Amino acid sequence: MKSKSRASATGCVPCRFAAIGAAVVALAGSFAYAAGWLTPSRLTTYRIIDQFQANAGAHAGYRRNHAKGLCVEGYFDSNGSAASITRAQVFAPGRTPIIGRFAIPGGNPSAPDASVPVRSFALLFTQQNGEQWRTAMNSTPVFAVRTPEQFYQQLVAAQPDSHTGKPDPAKLKAFNAANPETQPFQQWVKAHPASSGLANAAYYSINAFRFIDASGNAHAVRWSVEPETPYAPVDPQEKNDPDFLSKQLDEQLKHGNVRWHLIVTLANAGDPTNDATLQWPADRQRIDAGTVVLERSAPQSDGVCRDVNFDPTVLPDGIRTSDDPLLAARSAAYAVSYQRRTREEALHGAPSISQP
Numbered sequence: 405m406k407s408k409s410r411a412s413a414t415g416c417v418p419c420r421f422a423a424i425g426a427a428v429v430a431l432a433g434s435f436a437y438a439a440g441w442l443t444p445s446r447l448t449t450y451r452i453i454d455q456f457q458a459n460a461g462a463h464a465g466y467r468r469n470h471a472k473g474l475c476v477e478g479y480f481d482s483n484g485s486a487a488s489i490t491r492a493q494v495f496a497p498g499r500t501p502i503i504g505r506f507a508i509p510g511g512n513p514s515a516p517d518a519s520v521p522v523r524s525f526a527l528l529f530t531q532q533n534g535e536q537w538r539t540a541m542n543s544t545p546v547f548a549v550r551t552p553e554q555f556y557q558q559l560v561a562a563q564p565d566s567h568t569g570k571p572d573p574a575k576l577k578a579f580n581a582a583n584p585e586t587q588p589f590q591q592w593v594k595a596h597p598a599s600s601g602l603a604n605a606a607y608y609s610i611n612a613f614r615f616i617d618a619s620g621n622a623h624a625v626r627w628s629v630e631p632e633t634p635y636a637p638v639d640p641q642e643k644n645d646p647d648f649l650s651k652q653l654d655e656q657l658k659h660g661n662v663r664w665h666l667i668v669t670l671a672n673a674g675d676p677t678n679d680a681t682l683q684w685p686a687d688r689q690r691i692d693a694g695t696v697v698l699e700r701s702a703p704q705s706d707g708v709c710r711d712v713n714f715d716p717t718v719l720p721d722g723i724r725t726s727d728d729p730l731l732a733a734r735s736a737a738y739a740v741s742y743q744r745r746t747r748e749e750a751l752h753g754a755p756s757i758s759q760p
């Protein structure tokens with residue numbers, strides 16, 4: 405009996421090889437599909453990241469977007485005011501350590517600071533229970549596009565022309581005309597000249613999230629950090645120094661800590677949570693949840709933020725993603741960028757351009 409069943413188990417050796425072969429082909433097929441090789445017109449994360457590289461070059465070891473930046477460290481002092489709408493430990497009264505990163509958008513790690521009107525601030529909070537909250541914010545309350553597809557098309561439109569080395573204004577104009585959702589962003593940027601430094605800018609989550617309270621109820625929110633340092637527009641003299649942003653912040657931190665208030669804005673019923681191009685009306689309830697305090701900065705080449713992926717979907721219990729389609733696309737894109745840059749770092753060492 406025993407030898408018979410063994411014989412039948414091994415009876416059809418070719419069948420077993422065929423089954424293994426089929427499984428391998430299916431697996432390879434799903435990888436090929438995920439990578440977009442079978443459907444070249446389908447938008448994949450790899451195409452988005454390749455397009456960043458086509459626009460700005462591939463700079464080994466650097467983020468594919470927001471490549472130029474610096475690391476910071478400090479803490480968040482929660483006053484407990486947001487604890488009624490989220491059970492996340494970070495919003496209970498008390499102190500949570502943070503590491504962060506300031507940057508400017510774009511894939512060129514040597515871009516002059518004045519080349520873009522936007523600055524960014526990413527934060528990683530580590531709660532006492534070990535859970536983390538990561539957020540990557542920009543200095544505009546709205547984003548230029550609503551969907552990942554539009555984001556990709558915008559990158560394509562902004563690709564530098566091979567003859568001039570600059571984006572073709574006609575292509576950008578055509579993209580904007582075909583995508584009127586870009587207007588609120590453009591109007592906002594026109595009406596709000598960039599701040600003179602990193603410390604006197606406000607930074608916004610832009611995407612909506614959900615806070616979950618102790619009873620399990622969800623509250624649609626956006627958050628921002630608003631500076632204690634008064635806003636002043638960028639000075640034309642400053643613009644001549646390509647690295648004025650980091651130099652100025654390093655100098656400020658030599659003389660003391662730099663602070664922002666963490667403001668949570670609650671949506672009213674019906675406010676859009678899936679459209680990052682639209683602001684909510686200004687009368688929405690705002691909760692000042694506490695103070696973000698920065699104590700020191702360090703170059704990103706060896707600072708604590710270098711190997712952090714500020715994926716905005718890494719959230720502690722008490723904070724969840726919304727139905728904004730950009731969030732999943734961001735998570736996937738940051739992961740591919742992270743994989744490429746940390747692999748390059750492992751192969752060639754940390755980025756050699758000395759960044760402020």
Ligand code: HEM
Nearest residue numbers: 467469470505524526540541542555610733737738741742
């Ligand atoms: C589909 C839309 C988006 C794509 C594909 C995208 C892509 C990327 C990529 C690839 C990185 C580099 C990540 C890394 O290597 O760690 C990055 C960084 C960043 N993005 Fe986005 N992004 C998108 C939307 C947004 C939005 C809506 C915001 C505004 C809140 C934003 C803010 C940032 C910030 C602040 C960083 C720098 C994070 C850091 O300092 O490490 N992005 N983005």
